[in-house]
Amino acid sequence: MRKDERDLLAVLRHELDLLEKGWYRSSSLPGGGWRPSFIFEDSATCINYACKEDSHPCSDCVLMQLVPPERRSERFPCRHIPLDASGQTLDSLYRQCDQREVEETVGKWLRATIERLEEERKAQHQEREQPLPGGDVAAGIPLSQKLHPKCANPACAAAFHWLEGGKFFRFRPDNDSSPAAHDVQHYWLCEHCSHVLTLVYEEKHGVVPELLWRELPIATAAEKGP
Numbered sequence: 001m002r003k004d005e006r007d008l009l010a011v012l013r014h015e016l017d018l019l020e021k022g023w024y025r026s027s028s029l030p031g032g033g034w035r036p037s038f039i040f041e042d043s044a045t046c047i048n049y050a051c052k053e054d055s056h057p058c059s060d061c062v063l064m065q066l067v068p069p070e071r072r073s074e075r076f077p078c079r080h081i082p083l084d085a086s087g088q089t090l091d092s093l094y095r096q097c098d099q100r101e102v103e104e105t106v107g108k109w110l111r112a113t114i115e116r117l118e119e120e121r122k123a124q125h126q127e128r129e130q131p132l133p134g135g136d137v138a139a140g141i142p143l144s145q146k147l148h149p150k151c152a153n154p155a156c157a158a159a160f161h162w163l164e165g166g167k168f169f170r171f172r173p174d175n176d177s178s179p180a181a182h183d184v185q186h187y188w189l190c191e192h193c194s195h196v197l198t199l200v201y202e203e204k205h206g207v208v209p210e211l212l213w214r215e216l217p218i219a220t221a222a223e224k225g226p
Contacts, residue, residue: 004047004060004061004062004157005148006154006155006156006157007062007154008062008065008066008117009114009117009118009121010154010155011045011062011063011154012114012117013114013155014043014044014155015040015043015110015155016107016110016114017211018043018211019039019103019106019107019110021211023037023043023196024037024038024042024103025037025099036094038076038079038090038094039102039103039106040063040078040090041076043155044151044153044155044157044158044193045063045155046061046078047060047061047062047157049156049157056157058072058076058078061077061078062157063077063078064077066078066081067080067081068080076091078090079091083108083109084105084108084109088105090102090106093105093106141154141187142186142187142207143186143187143188151166151188151189151190152169152187152188152189152199152209153189153193153209154209156190156193158190158192158193160188165190165194166188166189166190166191166193166194167188167189168187168188169186169188169189169199169207170184170185170186170187171184171185171187171201171207172184172185185207187199187207193209195212196211196212197209197210197211198212
């Protein structure tokens with residue numbers, strides 16, 4: 001697989017959005033009903049989220065830079081990202097805590113990490129005397145503007161393939177819908193992302209992914225089973 005070119009900040013923002021909207025408590029998740037849903041692993045954040053055949057090594061994932069070097073050979077390295085000063089990780093939380101405690105700890109870590117990365121990025125652009133692009137929302141990139149086209153969800157690593165399903169979207173530059181505007185830009189959401197996301201145009205940010213549900217349904221204990 002080619003290098004994971006996703007923006008770490010965009011990936012973490014996407015993960016926080018899913019967490020806050022109850023994604024990991026939804027019975028509609030892949031594998032829901034027969035095992036718990038795992039943070040990072042059961043969302044587009046995972047580099048293998050859209051893989052149908054050969055999986056990619058975790059060493060290629062953008063999240064690996066957050067994993068301590070001594071833990072990068074683990075089967076699920078993302079479970080060993082330190083989440084607080086005491087060294088709590090997803091691996092330890094899954095062993096000791098309930099879903100609510102896990103989500104609270106991860107949510108707190110995500111917000112702190114996102115804030116730190118935003119400050120670092122802001123400082124870097126100030127040093128270079130460059131404007132900070134993008135605001136707090138990562139926009140999707142048209143298929144024609146990437147050497148290696150991919151899913152328009154910035155947090156998803158799925159490479160574009162004509163025959164692997166998904167959903168196409170067309171937008172005109174600056175959302176110009178007049179007949180005279182011929183430069184239509186095409187975007188693609190992979191098969192997995194298209195079931196939970198759509199693409200919308202925002203004047204400030206451009207074409208961005210949006211959850212199909214503002215808040216995903218939370219499954220009851222009876223729905224999830226034992």
